[in-house]
Amino acid sequence: MDWLGLHFITELPHSGQVIVHCSHNPVLVLLAYLVACAASFATLDMAERVSHVERPASQRLWRWVGACCLAGGIWAMHFIAMLAFEAPLEIHYNLPQTLLSLLIALIAAWLAMNTLSRAQLPLWRYAVASLWIGLGIGAMHYVGMTAMRSSATLYHDPRLMGLSLLLAIACSLAALLLSRHLRDGSGMFHQLLKYASSLVLGGAIVLMHFTGIWAVTLVLPADSLPLAPAPNGNLQLGLTVSVIMLLIIGSGISAALADKKLQHKEHDLRRVNALLSQLDQARVSLQQVAHYDALTNLINRRGFNQLFAEKLMEKTTFGGMLAVMFLDIDHFKRINDSLGHDAGDELLKVIAGHIKGSTRSHEDVVARLGGDEFCILINLYDREEARHLAQRIMQKMKEPIELGGRRMVMTTSIGISLFPDDGRTCEELLKNADLALYQSKDAGRNNLHFFSSNLKTRATLELQLEEELRNALRDDQGLQLYYQPIYDLRSARVTKLEALVRWQHPQHGLLAPDRFINIAEANGMIAELDNWVLRKACEDLAHLSRNGRGELRIAVNCSALNLTREELAEEIEDALRQAQVAPQRLELEVTENALMGNIASTLALLQRIRGLGVSLSIDDFGTGYSSLAYLKRLPLNTLKIDRSFIQDTPKSTQDMEIVQAIIVMAHTLHLQVVTEGVETPEQQQFLERFGCDYLQGYLISRPVPLRELHRVLDELDRCHATGGFTARAAARDRDESGSLDLFPDSPEPHADASTAQLSR
Known part of the structure; x- marks a missing residue:
């Protein structure tokens, strides 16, 4: 084929x-x-x-x-x-x-x-x-x-x-x-x-x-x-x-x-272009995150600092005024504690809207610096513009806010500093606005204040005192205890002493507690200061025992902040053990407002302290918001009537009736009564007639250091033997006129009168 x-x-x-x-x-x-x-x-x-x-x-x-x-x-x-x-x-x-x-x-x-x-x-x-x-x-x-x-x-x-x-x-x-x-x-x-x-x-x-x-x-x-x-x-x-x-x-x-x-x-180029596009989007997102607050969508601290520096440079170059306004929401912590942080966040959004709505949208810069702190940057021609804006914000804040099924009204405290009058740098203006804000808070909140130079002087002094107080505690130098006798009307003798701390400052002289206690509480030193007072008082108790005064007891004051520390009971026990002092000779004084702060935890701590054998006293009674229902549950021994109720007796019939009612109530609760601020024989006679147990005040003695205490106690014994406190009052009057100086090293009368009840 x-x-x-x-x-x-x-x-x-x-x-x-x-x-x-x-x-x-x-x-x-x-x-x-x-x-x-x-x-x-x-x-x-x-x-x-x-x-x-x-x-x-x-x-x-x-x-x-x-x-x-x-x-x-x-x-x-x-x-x-x-x-x-x-x-x-x-x-x-x-x-x-x-x-x-x-x-x-x-x-x-x-x-x-x-x-x-x-x-x-x-x-x-x-x-x-x-x-x-x-x-x-x-x-x-x-x-x-x-x-x-x-x-x-x-x-x-x-x-x-x-x-x-x-x-x-x-x-x-x-x-x-x-x-x-x-x-x-x-x-x-x-x-x-x-x-x-x-x-x-x-x-x-x-x-x-x-x-x-x-x-x-x-x-x-x-x-x-x-x-x-x-x-x-x-x-x-x-x-x-x-x-x-x-x-x-x-x-x-x-x-x-x-x-x-x-x-x-080409693929790499497309991938690079895609990556560049993603990077641009990420850069925009990062810029948003870096310069804006996620919750309120306001500028955050970083973005505010950048805009502030730019505006400050502009004003420095071309002239003009600038206002820095610090805002702080009053008692905002209560919202978080009672309704939760989610409700607090919702409230911050509403408040941010109120603040933003009160400002000029194109000229003013509104920022949230963190928490409930806001800051506004304002271009202005005179300081009254800043005042009017602050007042508009405060008025806007009065509008009721619906939150968690409740209608509430929030208030704000505002501090204002001005460029160039109050500073020429960002740091200086912000610091001065912050100082003005704290002045608004100290004035009762829901207020506004402009910065003034005396605020800076005060802040500088407080900063210096803070550093020096820290050094004094660390080196155990300068702090002293003064003791004010407490007279027992039944035994007609001094049976107790109240320990009051003083600070012998190298430049400012002898400082009373009101000059440094708030500084210690604000800067975390109050626990260390209270512990120093406690140990020093126990050591002085041991010294008094060795010198024939073993019957005396000492009352030591305790800060409200210290009552939140569970270690307080162990510190008291350790101080008594090291000084070899019986617990019955120590009394711890706390204010009624401190007791009511957190009654559940405070009650447990006081019961532990009472279990050691230490007596407990409620100080400044009648000045706070005590509840009798809680008062009867507290393991107290003594009630101290504040001097504000006794200073006008016997002239004020109303004060006399209040004091009489307090004494009857305290005895009904099986509490002993100490009255502070007794300065005249008439006051002594009134209190003795209505059954008061103890007297404390200038009629008895001013607070004195330990080295003079024996002399004062001996003199009080002699006064009782030779005519009581009438002769004592006459001696005090001669002392004030210059003919007799019983207490040459003690503080000035007016300073002690205002601070004898302070709990340090």
């Missing part, structure tokens, strides 16, 4: 000569294998490139480049392998049929690349595609064989032809599956796998070609003789074709690599 001059079923003729001495040039065979491997690698690389490009036009371009590389490689491999064939014949090739074989190879290659450019296909689709591609490669091979021109006739073994076609189909299927597997990989292993696959595919293509050559039998006519092979240029032609084809394939691979790098750069 003949087709296109191919004899693949026809039997060999009985006459004629079969040429059996045929060979192949090993150099050209190696070149053919090299071209086949290069074509295989180009096919795998182009398939990967087609799957990675995004634009359809680029996909079509690389599909045709891959098809040309594959078709040219397979055809060049076939042509070079044909040139490698050496037989004792003169062989040449028909050009049209050779070009036809190239066209068939191009069609098969395009079909292969079109299949590879698709997304994942089912396996049967790859099988069908490999069948057509394999048949196309086989057709290319056998059409190329028909291009051979010689005196011999070509006969093909149909079994070997079928085997070569099967090899072509199998090779096509392997190429498709490998390409599908390798298109999405990356890295060194992926590249090595691609190289290995190219070598295998190249070998399979060469094997298919030489299987087809193996199927060929050359038969010369019976009357012709084989000729010795004449010298030809097959080697040079094969080298030329292989070099050209390798250059074409290499150019395609290089172009694909360059396009891949360019695409990566």
Whole structure:
């Protein structure tokens, strides 16, 4: 059977000569294998490139480049392998049929690349595609064989032809599956796998070609003789074709690599642009977070400081006035404690809206500095503008606020400093506005104050006193205890002393407690100060015992802040143990307001102290907000009537009735009564007549240091023996007129009169 001059079923003729001495040039065979491997690698690389490009036009371009590389490689491999064939014949090739074989190879290659450019296909689709591609490669091979021109006739073994076609189909299927597997990989292993696959595919293509050559039998006519092979240029032609084809394939691979790098750069550029866009958004968000308060959406401290510096520079350069206004919400902590922090946050939002609505939106800067503190920066022409704005804010705050099902009205305290009158730097103006704010709070809150120079002087003095008080406590220098006798009306003797702290300051002289107690409480030193007083009083008790005054007891005052510390009971026990003093000789005085602050925890602490054997006294009774229901639950021994109720007796009938009622109530609760501020014999007689237990005041004695206490006590004993306190009062009057000075080192009368009841 003949087709296109191919004899693949026809039997060999009985006459004629079969040429059996045929060979192949090993150099050209190696070149053919090299071209086949290069074509295989180009096919795998182009398939990967087609799957990675995004634009359809680029996909079509690389599909045709891959098809040309594959078709040219397979055809060049076939042509070079044909040139490698050496037989004792003169062989040449028909050009049209050779070009036809190239066209068939191009069609098969395009079909292969079109299949590879698709997304994942089912396996049967790859099988069908490999069948057509394999048949196309086989057709290319056998059409190329028909291009051979010689005196011999070509006969093909149909079994070997079928085997070569099967090899072509199998090779096509392997190429498709490998390409599908390798298109999405990356890295060194992926590249090595691609190289290995190219070598295998190249070998399979060469094997298919030489299987087809193996199927060929050359038969010369019976009357012709084989000729010795004449010298030809097959080697040079094969080298030329292989070099050209390798250059074409290499150019395609290089172009694909360059396009891949360019695409990566485009991806990197898009990613960089996306990152830059995200960074811009993040920068805006960070700027919002860094310069604005998340809760109220007002400017925060950082943003305020930046705007403040800019406005200050503008005013310094071009002139003008600037006001800094500090606002603090009065008693805001009560909202958080009673309704919770969520309700407090909602309240802050409403208040921020009130403040913002009271200002000029384009000219004034409103900031939340933290917590319930707000600050406003105002451009103004005179200080009254700042006052009017502050008054508008205070008026706006009076509007009821609905919160947690309740209607409430909040108030604010405001402090104002002015540029350039009160400072020229941000720090100075803010500090001065803060000082004015605290003046508004000290004046009763719901108020406004402008900064004045005396505030700065006072703040500087308090700062200096704070540092010096801290040093005095650390070095145990300057602090002293003064003792004021407490007279027992029943035994007609001094049986108790009240310990009162004084500070011998190197510049300011002897300071009464009202000069430094508030400083200690505000700066966390009150616990250390109270502990020093407690230990010093216990040591002095031991000293009095050694000097014949073992019957005396000492009352020590306790700060309200100290009643919140659970360690207080252990400190009292430790001070008594170190001084070796009986607990019954110590009395702890607390104010009624301190007791009512947190009655539950205070009651537990007082019961522990009472369990040690220490007596308890309620000081300044009648000046606070005591509840009788709580008073009867407290483990008290003594009640002290404040001097404000006794100073107008016996002239004031109302005060006398109040004092009489307190004494009766205290005795009903089984409490002993001490009256402070007794200064006249008439007051003594009134109190003695209505059953008061103890007297304390200038009629008895001023507070004196320990070194003078023995002399004072001895004198009191003599006064009682020689006429009581009437003679004592006369002696005191002579002392005040200058004829007699019983207490040369004691503080001034008016200072002690105002501070004798202070609890230190």
